[in-house]
Amino acid sequence: MRIRDENKAQAIRQKAIEIVVQNGLDGLSMQKLAKAAGVSPATIYIYYKDKEDLILQLGIEMSYKMLETSLKDFDPDMNFEEGLKRQWLNRAEFYVKCPMEVLFIEQIRYSPLYERVTESIKKGFGEVMGKFVRGAIARKELVPLPFEVYWSLAFAPLYQLIKFHSHGKSYVNPEFSMNEETMNLALKLVLKALRP
Amino acid sequence: MTSDIPHPVKDIWVFKTNLRLQSDIRRIEPILNSQSAIVRWNVDQEDTDNVLRVESYSIPPQEVIHLVKQAGYFCEELPD
Numbered sequence: 001m002r003i004r005d006e007n008k009a010q011a012i013r014q015k016a017i018e019i020v021v022q023n024g025l026d027g028l029s030m031q032k033l034a035k036a037a038g039v040s041p042a043t044i045y046i047y048y049k050d051k052e053d054l055i056l057q058l059g060i061e062m063s064y065k066m067l068e069t070s071l072k073d074f075d076p077d078m079n080f081e082e083g084l085k086r087q088w089l090n091r092a093e094f095y096v097k098c099p100m101e102v103l104f105i106e107q108i109r110y111s112p113l114y115e116r117v118t119e120s121i122k123k124g125f126g127e128v129m130g131k132f133v134r135g136a137i138a139r140k141e142l143v144p145l146p147f148e149v150y151w152s153l154a155f156a157p158l159y160q161l162i163k164f165h166s167h168g169k170s171y172v173n174p175e176f177s178m179n180e181e182t183m184n185l186a187l188k189l190v191l192k193a194l195r196p
Numbered sequence: 197m198t199s200d201i202p203h204p205v206k207d208i209w210v211f212k213t214n215l216r217l218q219s220d221i222r223r224i225e226p227i228l229n230s231q232s233a234i235v236r237w238n239v240d241q242e243d244t245d246n247v248l249r250v251e252s253y254s255i256p257p258q259e260v261i262h263l264v265k266q267a268g269y270f271c272e273e274l275p276d
Contacts, residue, residue, distance in 0.1 A: 030243050042274035045210040045249050050240035 011037040012044055016058060021103040025111055052113065059108050059117035062101045067125055069094040076128050080136035081191055088158050088187055095162045143196045153193055157186050209257045212245040214270040224267050231255060
């Protein structure tokens with residue numbers, strides 16, 4: 001009987017993330033992962049059915065982590081300004097604190113597996129954010145927009161700032177790091193644009 | 197009390213095989229499916245060792261090796 005070992009399981013997860021981030025999904029094989037994690041291929045198969053199962057499980061785990069962070073201290077009944085600010089802070093926190101996880105999700109985002117990852121999280125998250133947006137529109141705090149337009153205005157500016165932050169530079173400045181001041185400056189303009 | 201009933205322990209066995217093609221897998225499918233002791237099994241076709249993974253409650257690994265070999269394929273336990 002093979003025994004589960006939490007340290008080995010952790011090493012496998014950690015190395016799998018690193019390999020996918022560095023070499024993409026095609027760069028990952030069970031053999032390579034076993035070598036990197038210091039375990040035998042057989043050990044990996046105790047935890048995962050196959051490579052697809054491994055990526056799927058890691059993707060779901062990380063998406064939940066992201067979701068949890070993003071919903072921390074957030075209430076869908078918050079007024080729009082307060083709620084969006086919370087969302088920005090939470091999302092920025094996750095992206096800055098867990099860069100490997102974020103890069104991993106970026107790697108799998110355009111693979112067919114990703115749909116199965118989001119399937120498991122979309123429902124709960126969609127309900128919370130949907131309630132938040134509908135409430136804000138009803139209270140006339142937010143202009144009604146098609147989803148894609150709303151999302152692009154509400155979140156894309158934040159993600160671009162995060163991108164500059166993680167590169168540590170922008171097109172004009174050799175050094176850039178995002179702070180709350182920079183974020184608030186962008187958020188203020190976003191809120192202004194979304195006000196009815 | 198259900199907690200007094202001992203929970204059966206599930207074994208996971210992992211084998212190196214030469215089940216390379218979908219047709220190879222189709223050939224062992226009825227053999228492995230007919231084993232009531234096997235709960236679930238799959239072959240990782242992306243792996244160089246064509247790993248056969250078997251979840252079962254009571255089948256010894258030697259029995260799995262025997263079944264696969266009988267069908268004309270290579271099969272040996274992957275070492276830990």
